[in-house]
Amino acid sequence: MIKFIVRRLILLIPVLIGVSVIAFLMLHLAPGDPAKLLAGLEASAEDVAALRVRFGLDKPLFVQYFMFLKGIFDGSLISLKYEMPVVNVIAPRILNTLKLSCASILVALTVGMIAGILSAVRRHSIVDYIATTMALLGVSMPVFWWGLILIMIFSVYLMWLPSGGMGDLRHLILPAIVLGTSSAGVIARMTRSSMMDILKQDYITAAKAKGLPSRIVVYRHALRNALIPTVTVVGLEFGYMLAGAVLTETVFSWPGIGRLIVDSIMARDYPVVQASLVLVAGLFVMVNLGVDILYAFLDPRIRYD
Amino acid sequence: MTEKKIKHPAFVIWNQLKKNKIAVIGLIIVSLYVFCAIFAPYISPYDPTKQNLAESFQSPNVRHLLGCDDFGRDILSRIIWGARISLLIQLSSVVLALIIGILLGALGGYYGGKIDEVIMRFMDILLAFPGMLLALAIVAMLGPSLRNLIIAIGVYSVPQFARITRGAVLAVRANEYIVGAKAIGESDAAIILRYVLPNALSPIIVQTTLRMATVLLTASGLGFLGLGVQPPNPEWGTMLSSARMYLRAAPHVAIFPGLAIMITVLGFNFLGDGLQDALNPRLKE
Numbered sequence: 001m002i003k004f005i006v007r008r009l010i011l012l013i014p015v016l017i018g019v020s021v022i023a024f025l026m027l028h029l030a031p032g033d034p035a036k037l038l039a040g041l042e043a044s045a046e047d048v049a050a051l052r053v054r055f056g057l058d059k060p061l062f063v064q065y066f067m068f069l070k071g072i073f074d075g076s077l078i079s080l081k082y083e084m085p086v087v088n089v090i091a092p093r094i095l096n097t098l099k100l101s102c103a104s105i106l107v108a109l110t111v112g113m114i115a116g117i118l119s120a121v122r123r124h125s126i127v128d129y130i131a132t133t134m135a136l137l138g139v140s141m142p143v144f145w146w147g148l149i150l151i152m153i154f155s156v157y158l159m160w161l162p163s164g165g166m167g168d169l170r171h172l173i174l175p176a177i178v179l180g181t182s183s184a185g186v187i188a189r190m191t192r193s194s195m196m197d198i199l200k201q202d203y204i205t206a207a208k209a210k211g212l213p214s215r216i217v218v219y220r221h222a223l224r225n226a227l228i229p230t231v232t233v234v235g236l237e238f239g240y241m242l243a244g245a246v247l248t249e250t251v252f253s254w255p256g257i258g259r260l261i262v263d264s265i266m267a268r269d270y271p272v273v274q275a276s277l278v279l280v281a282g283l284f285v286m287v288n289l290g291v292d293i294l295y296a297f298l299d300p301r302i303r304y305d
Numbered sequence: 306m307t308e309k310k311i312k313h314p315a316f317v318i319w320n321q322l323k324k325n326k327i328a329v330i331g332l333i334i335v336s337l338y339v340f341c342a343i344f345a346p347y348i349s350p351y352d353p354t355k356q357n358l359a360e361s362f363q364s365p366n367v368r369h370l371l372g373c374d375d376f377g378r379d380i381l382s383r384i385i386w387g388a389r390i391s392l393l394i395q396l397s398s399v400v401l402a403l404i405i406g407i408l409l410g411a412l413g414g415y416y417g418g419k420i421d422e423v424i425m426r427f428m429d430i431l432l433a434f435p436g437m438l439l440a441l442a443i444v445a446m447l448g449p450s451l452r453n454l455i456i457a458i459g460v461y462s463v464p465q466f467a468r469i470t471r472g473a474v475l476a477v478r479a480n481e482y483i484v485g486a487k488a489i490g491e492s493d494a495a496i497i498l499r500y501v502l503p504n505a506l507s508p509i510i511v512q513t514t515l516r517m518a519t520v521l522l523t524a525s526g527l528g529f530l531g532l533g534v535q536p537p538n539p540e541w542g543t544m545l546s547s548a549r550m551y552l553r554a555a556p557h558v559a560i561f562p563g564l565a566i567m568i569t570v571l572g573f574n575f576l577g578d579g580l581q582d583a584l585n586p587r588l589k590e
Contacts, residue, residue, distance in 0.1 A: 018430030023442070030446045136578075140570040142522055144529045145545055145563030148552060156553050240436045247526050251549075261438075262530050265445040277434065277442055284435040 004296065008289055015285055023277040024068050027270050028061070038080065038270055072275045079272045081264065086275040090257065094279065096166065097249070097256035100179060101241040103172050107180035108187055109234060115184070116191025116230075120199065121218055131188060138185030147178040147251035164253035171252075179248040183237040190233045195226040228299050235291030239284045321583035328579020334572025341385050342392040351379035353386040353539045362555040372557045375547060376537075380558065383539035384565045390540045391569070394455055394524045395517050401459030403513065406466025411497050411505075413467070414474030425471070428464040437461070437523045441532065449532045457527075458520050469512050473505030507584035514577035518570045525566050541566050 027034045035052040036043070043051075052058050056067050071077025075085035082089050115135060119128035154174060155163035162171050198204065199222055207217045246258030253259075257276055264272040322328050341348065350370075357377035365372040371380040409428070413421035431439060443457035477483065478501065486496050527533035528542025536543055541562040548559035 014426055015429050015433050018427070019433050022430065026442060026446045031448075136571065136574055137567070140518065140522075140567055140574050142525055142529075142542070142545075142563055142566045142570075144526060144542070145559070145566065148545065148549060148559050148563070152552050152556050152559070156556075242435060246437065246441065247529065250530060261441065262532070265441070265532065273442070273445055277438065280435065280438060281433045285433050 001293075001296065005289075005293055008292065012285055012289065016282055019281040019285075020069060020278050021065065023274045023281075024065050026274055026277075037268065040268060068274070071271075072278060077271050077275060079264075079269055081267045081269040081272070086272050089272055090260065090276055090279060093255060093257040093260045094283070096254065097242060097245050097258065100172070100175055100245055100248070100254060100256060101238060103176035104180035104183065104241055105234065105238050107176050108183035108237065111180070112184040112187025113191050113230065115188040117195060117218075117223065119188070120192045120195035120226075123196065132192070135185040135188040135192075138181045139189075141181065142247075143178055143182065144247040144251050146181060147174070147248060150174050150178060151251070164251070166254055175248050175252040175254055178251070179241055179245055183234075183241070186237060187230060187233055191226065191230050194229045195222060198222045198226045228295070231298060232291055232295050235287060235294065239287040239291075242280060242283055242287070318580075318583050322579055325579045325582060327575050328583070331572045331575025331577075331579055334568060335576055338388055338569050338572060339392065341388040343389075345386045345389045349379075349382040349385040351382040353378065353383045354537050355379075362551065362558070364555075365557060371561045372555070374544070374558045375551060375555075378539075380544075380561050383544060384541070384561060387539045387541045387544065387562070387565065388569075390451075390534055390538060391521055391524065394451070394458065394534075395520050397455045398458040398520055398524075399462060399513060399516055401455065402462035402466050402516070403509070405459075406463045407470045407502070407509070409463070410467035410470025410472075411474055411502060414471035415478060415493065415497055415501060421471070424467065428467050431461070431464045434461075437526060440523055440527065441530075444527060444532045449527075449535060451534055451538075454524060454527060454533050458523055461523070462516055462520065465512060465516060466509065469508050470502075470505055473508050474501050477501055477504045511577055511581045511584060514573055514580055518573035518577065521566065521570055521573070 027037065030037055033048075035048050035055070035057050038055060038057075039048045039051045056064050059067070068077065072086060075087055077086045078084065079086050079089045112135075115131040119131040122128055151163045151174065154161045161174055163174075165171055199218075204217060204222055207221050208214065212221075242257070245254075245256050246262060248254065249256040249259040250262065257280060261273055261276045261280075264270075264276070322332070355378060357373070360369070360373045360377035361375055363369055363373040363377070369379050369381065371384065374380055374383070409424050413424040434442065440457040440461040443460055444453055447453035447456065474497075483496060483500055486500055491499075524533055525540065525542025525545070528540045528544075529546045531543075531546060534540035534543050536547065544562040545559055548555075548562070551558055
C-alpha cells in the first residue's frame with residue numbers, strides 16, 4: 001500500500017509541473033506584449049516599462065518561470081488589483097469554497113444515495129422511474145439557472161432565505177443545494193447501477209434463500225459492497241466542486257475561489273488567475289489521489305502493483 | 306436455400322434505439338433543436354436583436370408567446386436563433402476535439418511505449434484542471450469571443466476523446482486480423498484507419514453525443530459569466546446573465562432560456578444513454 005501511494009505521489013510531480021507551466025505560459029501565449037497586458041490599455045510607456053522590470057518580464061523565460069513558482073509560495077507574487085501577495089488573496093477564498101463544497105457533498109450524498117438505493121430495490125416501479133428521471137434532470141440542469149429559480153422561489157416570493165452573500169447557516173442552504181444537485185444525480189445513477197449489480201450476485205441469493213429478511217439483505221449485505229464505486233464518485237464530484245463552484249458562486253455572490261478567478265480574469269489580474277489555477281489543479285489532483293487510495297483501502301481485491 | 310440478408314449495422318442500431326422510449330424522446334428533442342438551428346430565419350417570428358423599448362418585459366402573450374426581455378426583444382425568437390449559435394459551438398468544438406483526440410489516442414494506443422507515455426501524461430495535465438476551469442483559462446488567455454470559446458471548449462474536450470480512443474485501440478490492437486494486416490504489408494496509417502478505428506467507433510459515438518450535452522452546459526455557463534458569446538447575440542447563457550437583474554419584475558426572462566438549455570441537454574443525454582445501450586448489447590440485462 002505504501003509503495004502504491006509513493007509511486008502515485010511521484011507520478012503527480014510531472015502533472016503538477018505541467019500544470020504550473022501551462023498556467024505560467026498563459027500570460028505569454030496571450031496575443032500581445034505581456035507587460036502591456038498586465039499594465040492595461042491606458043498605461044503609459046513608463047508604466048509598462050516599470051511593470052516589465054517589476055515582474056521580471058525582461059528576464060529569460062525559464063528564469064521567469066522559477067520566479068513565478070517561488071512567488072506563489074514566498075509571497076513575492078503580488079496581485080495587481082489587491083496589491084498584496086496572491087497567497088493572501090487566494091487562501092481565504094479556497095476556504096470559503098471548501099465550506100460550500102462540503103455542505104454540497106452532504107446534500108448530494110444524502111439525496112443521491114437514498115434515491116439510488118430506492119430505485120435499485122424497487123426496480124421498474126414508479127419510484128424507480130421518478131428517481132431516475134430526477135437524477136437525469138439534475139445532471140442536465142444548468143446550475144446557474146437552477147440557482148436563479150431557487151432564488152426566485154425562496155428569496156423573492158417566499159422570502160425565506162437570503163439570495164446571496166456569506167453569513168450564517170441560512171446563506172449556505174441554497175448554494176449548497178444548487179451545487180449539490182448535479183452530483184446528487186450522478187451519485188444516484190451510480191448507486192442504482194452498482195446496487196443492481198450486487199443484488200444479482202450469488203451471495204445475495206444465498207442470503208435470501210437462508211430466509212433473511214430483505215431489509216437485512218439489502219442494508220447489511222448489498223449496500224456495503226455497492227457503496228465502493230459510490231465512494232469514488234463522491235470523491236471525484238468533490239474535486240469537481242472545487243472548480244465547478246464558479247457558477248454557483250457567481251449566482252449567490254459567494255466569495256469563493258471560482259468567483260475570484262472570474263473576477264480576476266475580468267480585472268486582468270493575471271498573477272491571481274495563474275496562481276489560482278496552479279493551486280486549484282494541485283488540490284484537485286491531490287483529492288483524486290486520496291480517492292484512489294481510499295478505493296484500494298475499501299476494496300481489498302484491488303491491488304495496484 | 307433462402308438467402309439471408311445481412312443487415313447494415315446502422316440498421317441494427319436503429320432497431321435497438323427504436324425500442325428504447327427514452328432514446329426516442331432524446332432523438333426527437335435533438336431533431337427539433339437542429340431544426341430550429343437550421344431554419345431559424347424562417348420560423349422565428351421576430352428579429353432576435355430588434356429592440357422595442359415600448360414592449361420591454363412584456364409577459365408571455367399572444368403576440369410574444371414567451372414574452373419580451375429588457376430591451377423589448379422577442380424571447381421566443383432569441384431562443385430559436387440561440388439554438389443556431391449553440392449548435393455551431395457544439396459542432397465545431399466537438400469536431401475539433403474529435404480530430405485532435407482521436408489522432409492522439411490512436412497514436413498512443415497503437416504505438417505504445419514512449420509516444421503513448423508522453424501523450425497520456427499531457428492528457429493527465431489537461432485533466433488536472435477540473436471541470437470548466439481549463440476552458441475558463443483558455444478564454445481568459447485568448448479573450449472572450451465566439452471563435453475563442455470554440456477553441457477553449459474544443460481543447461478542454463480533447464482528453465476524453467483521446468482516452469476513449471486509446472482504450473478502444475488497445476483492446477483491438479492484439480487481434481489476429483491486425484497482426485494479419487501487418488503481415489501482408491499494410492502501412493500503419495492504413496491499419497489504423499481501416500481496421501482499428503472502425504472498432505473504436507461505438508464508444509466514440511456515445512461519448513460524442515454525451516459530450517454535446519456537457520459542451521452546451523459549459524458554453525452557456527461561460528456565456529453566463531460574461532466570458533462566452535457576447536451580447537447582443539442571443540446565446541442562451543448570455544441571455545440568462547442579463548436576466549438576473551430582473552428576477553423580481555420579470556421572471557419569465559430568466560425562466561425560458563434556462564428551460565431551453567435544460568431540455569436540449571436532456572435530449573442529448575437521453576440519446577447518448579440510448580445509444581450506449583444500443584451499441585453495447587453486452588450491457589443489456
